[in-house]
Amino acid sequence: MTRREAWIALNLIPQIGPVRVRKLLDRFGTPEAILAAKASELRSVEGFGESQAQNLAQWESQVDLALELRKIEQRGLSILTQEDELYPASLRTIYDPPLVLYVCGELTPRDHHAIGVVGSRHATLYGMNAAKKLSFQIAHSGFTVISGLARGIDTTAHEAALAAKGRTVAVIGSGIGKLYPPENQALAERIAANGAVVSEYPVDRIADRQTFPYRNRIVAGWSSGLLVVEAPLKSGSLITAQQASEQGRTVYAVPGPIDRPTSAGCNRLIQQGAKLVMDGADVLDDLMCLFPTAPQAPDVQPVRAPVPLQLDEEILLKSIDHQEKHVDELIAASGLTPATVNVTLMRLEMKRLIRPLPGRRYVRLV
Numbered sequence: 001m002t003r004r005e006a007w008i009a010l011n012l013i014p015q016i017g018p019v020r021v022r023k024l025l026d027r028f029g030t031p032e033a034i035l036a037a038k039a040s041e042l043r044s045v046e047g048f049g050e051s052q053a054q055n056l057a058q059w060e061s062q063v064d065l066a067l068e069l070r071k072i073e074q075r076g077l078s079i080l081t082q083e084d085e086l087y088p089a090s091l092r093t094i095y096d097p098p099l100v101l102y103v104c105g106e107l108t109p110r111d112h113h114a115i116g117v118v119g120s121r122h123a124t125l126y127g128m129n130a131a132k133k134l135s136f137q138i139a140h141s142g143f144t145v146i147s148g149l150a151r152g153i154d155t156t157a158h159e160a161a162l163a164a165k166g167r168t169v170a171v172i173g174s175g176i177g178k179l180y181p182p183e184n185q186a187l188a189e190r191i192a193a194n195g196a197v198v199s200e201y202p203v204d205r206i207a208d209r210q211t212f213p214y215r216n217r218i219v220a221g222w223s224s225g226l227l228v229v230e231a232p233l234k235s236g237s238l239i240t241a242q243q244a245s246e247q248g249r250t251v252y253a254v255p256g257p258i259d260r261p262t263s264a265g266c267n268r269l270i271q272q273g274a275k276l277v278m279d280g281a282d283v284l285d286d287l288m289c290l291f292p293t294a295p296q297a298p299d300v301q302p303v304r305a306p307v308p309l310q311l312d313e314e315i316l317l318k319s320i321d322h323q324e325k326h327v328d329e330l331i332a333a334s335g336l337t338p339a340t341v342n343v344t345l346m347r348l349e350m351k352r353l354i355r356p357l358p359g360r361r362y363v364r365l366v
Helices: 003-012 018-028 031-036 050-057 065-074 125-141 153-163 182-193 211-222 236-246 261-271 280-286 311-318 327-334 338-350
Strands: 078-081 100-105 114-118 144-147 168-171 195-199 225-228 250-253 354-357 361-364
Touching: 003 031, 003 065, 003 078, 003 100, 018 031, 100 182, 114 125, 114 153, 114 211, 114 236, 125 144, 125 153, 125 261, 125 280, 125 338, 125 354, 144 153, 144 211, 153 168, 153 182, 153 338, 168 182, 168 211, 182 195, 182 338, 211 236, 225 236, 225 261, 225 280, 236 250, 236 261, 250 261, 250 280, 311 327, 311 338, 327 338, 327 361, 338 354
Parallel strands: 114 144, 114 225, 144 168, 168 195, 225 250
Antiparallel strands: 078 100, 100 195, 354 361
16 A cells, blocks of 8 residues: 555545544554554544544445545546645645645646635625636736635636636535536536646545535635635635634635625624735735736726737627627627636626626626
8 A cells, every 4th residue: 555545545534534643643653554553552542432443443344445546546636645745835734634635637836825715605796796806816916716616706716717817726525526516517627727626525525514614724724815705794704714814824805885794794804803805906915925916907987998809809799789698698699618708708807898797797898
């Protein structure tokens, strides 16, 4: 058994997590030695009762390592352990760093410099526009945008980073073979082509109510700072913000109307000391990094100066006029794929040539 296979096996065993493994390493030294230990030896480790000791001592009857390795190979995944150079350095410093990271796509040293962007699954147009603007600017500046591939703000953050031709990483709360939400499969494939989809869970682990909050500590721990775009008072994003704060990361928040419940969580974070953000430069300047100036946010005013366009942008812009059109109409009129239309719409919006309207409708500004 290789060292990497031993890490994968430890990650598969029930009731054994990062904190217990750290104690085991202090006692046995290597993952291979942990797997070879007897139940009586395991019981001598602090925090190990009979159940945990038996699970670990009999691990070969508890998990099918060979099957998991085949699944990893079949899907073309790579595995990172804490011993690997590409394992995020900041993630190693948290209380319970993942034992392994399943990676679909490719991580690079650049991804060590990341900003987390999170928010409500039930985002408003205000929140979506804010996430789009800020994530585009952050990705354009050179930071990797980290988010959770969830509906709403997470999805918008990933799409904006891709539109900016930047790097983005999706940390999911399920195994890569059981991606959730399923409608983001196409987005996940685009992310993997320009970054990575990452999970600490075995390939076919199904998401549940426990996996998402646990996943959030990775988003928080990986990031140099965490930006909460829109969140009600009872929101998983606030849990992520708390984790980020506990891990010594700076928390940023986008303010919202005081009478809007969807912004109450962000307003409360600001009240408690999170840094108010109105532009990507607010985050970048605070982190004291020398990156190119972030592009200006799109607004509702037309830009009359000529703007260079890519071919897809020219084709799609010809399909948009001053009468609002639904995205499905634009797909049919342009002949472009839905994925290409979604990315191109975002680019046109960033160039202030079109404006998004409620109901996935768009109108031309010039």
